[in-house]
Amino acid sequence: MSAVAIIPVVLATLLIGARGVAAMRSTSDFLVASRRISPTLNAAAVSGEYLSAASFLGVAGLVVKDGVGALWYPVGFTAGYLLMLTLVAAPMRRSGALTVPDFAEARLGSAVLRRFSATVVLVIACLYLVPQFTAAGQVLTLVSGSPYWVGVVVAGAAVSITLALGGMRAATYVQAFQFVLKLMLFIVPAIWLILQAGPDTRREALAPVAFTHFGQETDVDFRLGTRLAVVEPTAVRIDGGPAEVLVPGVYTVPGETRWSFPAGARVPEIRGAVVPGSGPWQRPLLDADSTGHPLLATLSVLAATALGTMGLPHVLVRFHTSPDGRSARRTAAITVFLLGTFYFFPAVYGLLGAVLLPELYLSGATDTVVVALPARVDPGWTGSLFTALLTAGAFAAFLATSLGLLLAVAGAVSHDLVPGTLRRLRLTAPVAAGVVVLLALPAARIDVGVLVTSAFAVAASTFCPLLVLGIWWPRLTLRGALIGMAAGFVASAGGMGAGLVAGLEPGLPSLLLAQPAIWSVPLAFATMMLVSLRGDPPPWAESAMLRLHLDETRVAGPRR
Amino acid sequence: MTRQRRVTVTSPQTRVALGRRHGPNHLPRLTPAEIAIATRIRRAQLRRAVTALLAVGGVLIGLPIVLALSPGLGELRPAGIPLPWLAVAVLPYPAMAGLAWWQLRRAERVERAAGPATETAAETAAETAAGRAVPRESG
Numbered sequence: 001m002s003a004v005a006i007i008p009v010v011l012a013t014l015l016i017g018a019r020g021v022a023a024m025r026s027t028s029d030f031l032v033a034s035r036r037i038s039p040t041l042n043a044a045a046v047s048g049e050y051l052s053a054a055s056f057l058g059v060a061g062l063v064v065k066d067g068v069g070a071l072w073y074p075v076g077f078t079a080g081y082l083l084m085l086t087l088v089a090a091p092m093r094r095s096g097a098l099t100v101p102d103f104a105e106a107r108l109g110s111a112v113l114r115r116f117s118a119t120v121v122l123v124i125a126c127l128y129l130v131p132q133f134t135a136a137g138q139v140l141t142l143v144s145g146s147p148y149w150v151g152v153v154v155a156g157a158a159v160s161i162t163l164a165l166g167g168m169r170a171a172t173y174v175q176a177f178q179f180v181l182k183l184m185l186f187i188v189p190a191i192w193l194i195l196q197a198g199p200d201t202r203r204e205a206l207a208p209v210a211f212t213h214f215g216q217e218t219d220v221d222f223r224l225g226t227r228l229a230v231v232e233p234t235a236v237r238i239d240g241g242p243a244e245v246l247v248p249g250v251y252t253v254p255g256e257t258r259w260s261f262p263a264g265a266r267v268p269e270i271r272g273a274v275v276p277g278s279g280p281w282q283r284p285l286l287d288a289d290s291t292g293h294p295l296l297a298t299l300s301v302l303a304a305t306a307l308g309t310m311g312l313p314h315v316l317v318r319f320h321t322s323p324d325g326r327s328a329r330r331t332a333a334i335t336v337f338l339l340g341t342f343y344f345f346p347a348v349y350g351l352l353g354a355v356l357l358p359e360l361y362l363s364g365a366t367d368t369v370v371v372a373l374p375a376r377v378d379p380g381w382t383g384s385l386f387t388a389l390l391t392a393g394a395f396a397a398f399l400a401t402s403l404g405l406l407l408a409v410a411g412a413v414s415h416d417l418v419p420g421t422l423r424r425l426r427l428t429a430p431v432a433a434g435v436v437v438l439l440a441l442p443a444a445r446i447d448v449g450v451l452v453t454s455a456f457a458v459a460a461s462t463f464c465p466l467l468v469l470g471i472w473w474p475r476l477t478l479r480g481a482l483i484g485m486a487a488g489f490v491a492s493a494g495g496m497g498a499g500l501v502a503g504l505e506p507g508l509p510s511l512l513l514a515q516p517a518i519w520s521v522p523l524a525f526a527t528m529m530l531v532s533l534r535g536d537p538p539p540w541a542e543s544a545m546l547r548l549h550l551d552e553t554r555v556a557g558p559r560r
Numbered sequence: 561m562t563r564q565r566r567v568t569v570t571s572p573q574t575r576v577a578l579g580r581r582h583g584p585n586h587l588p589r590l591t592p593a594e595i596a597i598a599t600r601i602r603r604a605q606l607r608r609a610v611t612a613l614l615a616v617g618g619v620l621i622g623l624p625i626v627l628a629l630s631p632g633l634g635e636l637r638p639a640g641i642p643l644p645w646l647a648v649a650v651l652p653y654p655a656m657a658g659l660a661w662w663q664l665r666r667a668e669r670v671e672r673a674a675g676p677a678t679e680t681a682a683e684t685a686a687e688t689a690a691g692r693a694v695p696r697e698s699g
Contacts, residue, residue: 340653
């Protein structure tokens with residue numbers, strides 16, 4: 001029944017998308033809605049696009065899994081707009097460039113840098129898109145029992161049709177509509193959950209105890225293969241069979257099985273995981289892999305999320321729909337406010353989830369905690385209703401973010417890499433969606449929040465130094481920009497890749513590879529500046545930079 | 561009699577976008593007066609941006625350090641909620657919204673205080689905003 005709730009979301013998205021078709025004529029119309037969007041509407045659209053599955057589902061899931069410290073993620077997500085407001089929003093808009101690669105070429109005059117930037121856009125967009133589609137599949141599996149691939153394909157189809165029909169003009173209205181929708185669908189169920197949970201659960205949520213014994217008979221559905229350490233002899237029923245007593249030891253649970261534990265049984269342990277409710281879990285710092293350096297891990301996540309936001313290609317292009325630099329800056333300020341309102345609430349789902357559904361940490365399905373909570377609080381029809389509402393909101397989150405990202409991909413491919421006509425630009429989006437669907441199908445195991453954060457780390461290590469130095473530092477040279485971006489890209493993407501391949505023991509090296517932002521961003525800045533200082537910027541560089549700080553009313557008529 | 565030169569009528573942004581096709585060295589050049597204003601604005605904005613960044617850093621770097629150094633804060637529970645949890649889940653958002661508002665007003669004040677725009681520029685801007693074309697007489 002809950003799966004039906006996504007139908008109105010998809011239909012409304014398509015209808016609002018179709019509205020924009022009539023007025024679309026040029027590439028500029030398609031990409032940036034001909035730049036006539038007010039700050040408030042644009043801020044709602046920015047927020048709507050930005051609040052992805054990682055925000056709607058991922059943060060609450062990470063709270064259950066990693067602890068209260070996971071709430072630093074949304075702080076960084078919001079701080080990103082504060083930094084954009086301060087450093088890039090208005091000058092970036094005044095550059096007149098449509099995309100990040102455009103800006104790179106406008107400021108430094110190099111087609112090579114433009115193509116390199118467009119390639120980085122593709123990498124970031126992929127890292128961000130795949131988990132969105134994965135989350136769509138997971139939520140539909142949970143609420144409807146449909147196979148994983150159905151959700152992935154439905155999401156891909158809806159997104160690419162909307163884009164091909166209406167482009168960004170449609171997307172602005174779609175995104176603004178989706179922001180209001182998501183805000184309502186997130187806040188109302190949260191308040192209902194708080195009221196419905198009862199005083200005992202509320203008290204427990206604020207003073208949790210470690211999840212060491214099952215409070216009641218509990219079914220744990222393992223979707224994927226998992227290794228468990230059974231600590232004391234435990235009677236378990238596997239797939240509804242007769243109870244068998246497991247002796248202490250390490251067990252490998254195959255995927256697609258259900259283990260039922262009796263009330264009072266000792267909870268098995270997972271190596272390296274944080275037990276919900278335990279001391280480390282309650283600590284307000286982030287240490288996902290128990291590396292023993294919570295402060296460093298927290299600061300690295302904050303660096304990636306706060307500095308990475310300005311480098312996200314789908315976010316930057318959105319600021320160009322503002323009519324001028326000043327309204328782009330206002331858009332960023334209103335966005336900080338709108339996002340802050342939304343991000344009060346992931347904590348509610350996370351804290352209630354840790355008390356009511358701690359067993360999700362055993363099966364690794366913590367990303368589904370938001371959608372699974374209403375049924376646990378109220379098994380009746382109200383619970384089903386709220387499950388349906390949250391499913392609709394989660395699906396809206398995938399749609400909104402995927403729309404913006406596919407547009408950035410379409411822009412990078414057909415505007416920067418192989419310049420083409422509007423017709424080609426329209427066709428690029430569905431093709432890109434198809435590629436992402438294919439990538440997402442084998443990626444069911446991925447943690448939504450983690451992969452999204454890696455996209456932030458790459459963006460923070462490449463586009464953030466390019467934009468900040470390009471806007472504020474006249475001495476930036478082309479060589480400096482190219483080598484600095486390459487260094488940041490290799491350090492961040494290469495570091496995370498090496499961390500995955502090497503499989504180090506948890507510790508300082510594994511932390512620095514998995515969360516590279518804390519050293520890769522300074523490295524990129526330093527490389528860019530040192531290489532630039534060894535060369536000479538072209539004579540027009542200073543004028544090209546100063547132009548970005550001159551508001552539009554001051555730039556007079558044409559002259560030679 | 562000299563024939564008056566015909567000019568293209570475009571918004572400043574369109575002009576920048578068209579000029580960009582040939583690289584930044586083909587953009588319409590700034591006049592010395594514009595360069596002087598832009599230099600002043602940039603310096604003033606940079607100064608304000610740095611203070612704003614210090615304030616943001618205070619929240620994003622200072623708060624985790626304080627929480628890491630004083631685990632005893634967890635004993636304080638206003639309204640039953642551990643204080644460190646409030647510091648992560650609630651406190652940063654109003655703080656950041658306030659900072660955004662403050663920095664927005666300061667940045668806009670710099671642009672207003674830089675003096676009125678040049679006359680021709682103001683005219684062009686007003687007419688562009690009104691959506692009217694500005695045909696010039698041609699002889």
